[in-house]
Amino acid sequence: MIGPLEQQFLDRRAEVGPLWAVLLDPDSLPPQELAATAREVQAAGADLLLVGGSSAAPGVFESGMKAIREQSTLPVVLFPGSYHQVVAGAHGILFQTLLSGRNPQYLAEEQVMGAPRVLAHGIEPIPTAYLLIESGVPTTVQKVSGTQPLDRDDHERVLHHVWAARMMGMRWVYLEAGSGAQQPVPVELVRRVLSEGGVNLIVGGGLRTPESIRERASLGPAMIVTGNVLEQRRDASFLREFAQAVHGE
Numbered sequence: 001m002i003g004p005l006e007q008q009f010l011d012r013r014a015e016v017g018p019l020w021a022v023l024l025d026p027d028s029l030p031p032q033e034l035a036a037t038a039r040e041v042q043a044a045g046a047d048l049l050l051v052g053g054s055s056a057a058p059g060v061f062e063s064g065m066k067a068i069r070e071q072s073t074l075p076v077v078l079f080p081g082s083y084h085q086v087v088a089g090a091h092g093i094l095f096q097t098l099l100s101g102r103n104p105q106y107l108a109e110e111q112v113m114g115a116p117r118v119l120a121h122g123i124e125p126i127p128t129a130y131l132l133i134e135s136g137v138p139t140t141v142q143k144v145s146g147t148q149p150l151d152r153d154d155h156e157r158v159l160h161h162v163w164a165a166r167m168m169g170m171r172w173v174y175l176e177a178g179s180g181a182q183q184p185v186p187v188e189l190v191r192r193v194l195s196e197g198g199v200n201l202i203v204g205g206g207l208r209t210p211e212s213i214r215e216r217a218s219l220g221p222a223m224i225v226t227g228n229v230l231e232q233r234r235d236a237s238f239l240r241e242f243a244q245a246v247h248g249e
């Protein structure tokens with residue numbers, strides 16, 4: 001069943017086109033920096049915040065979440081690297097399965113451990129297949145999860161994963177090149193999945209320029225994710241350019 005937050009995202013997407021999601025990683029920024037980034041990207045036109053990382057120590061997620069919520073009224077959606085990161089304060093969670101991989105821990109175990117925490121904290125789950133796409137050199141998520149990405153040129157096989165996800169009831173698919181990826185998800189692959197996939201599509205990883213975003217956003221995915229680049233640079237005009245690239249302004 002589609003929850004109110006997911007419906008809000010779908011409505012907004014129908015209204016303004018792809019949503020701009022900014023990924024904040026409590027592993028790499030202290031709470032005051034997370035808070036400042038949240039405030040600034042909201043002012044620039046971000047639509048939601050994703051909060052996630054691959055290895056936050058206990059307590060780091062809680063304090064990061066608190067700082068973000070104090071400075072931003074945007075929807076906050078968990079994008080967890082493990083069930084330990086399912087903490088109170090988030091509105092939603094990309095409840096993900098690493099479907100491109102074959103590691104049972106990330107196909108089922110993390111979800112089983114996370115489910116009671118999602119319920120206990122009253123967080124809205126958004127069922128999402130996470131597909132790691134090969135992007136040049138091995139990425140952190142590949143190493144941490146111990147899985148191989150899908151071949152970036154084998155669009156047929158990526159589509160088979162998307163269809164399987166849809167048939168398993170997942171309404172969202174995240175095509176992920178990996179944080180800091182050398183090469184983002186290919187434009188042609190985004191086009192193909194949009195025309196034949198039948199899911200709400202999220203695209204992220206290695207999107208460092210407004211041009212690279214515009215090329216993909218103009219095809220009409222549901223959401224574009226940026227992370228790393230804003231940890232390095234986030235002056236108002238740069239942020240605004242990103243928002244315009246996603247929203248096709």
Ligand code: 1GP
Nearest residue numbers: 179180204205206227228
């Ligand atoms: C990573 O897709 C996100 O999970 C964002 O990637 O940090 O490269 O923008 P970047």
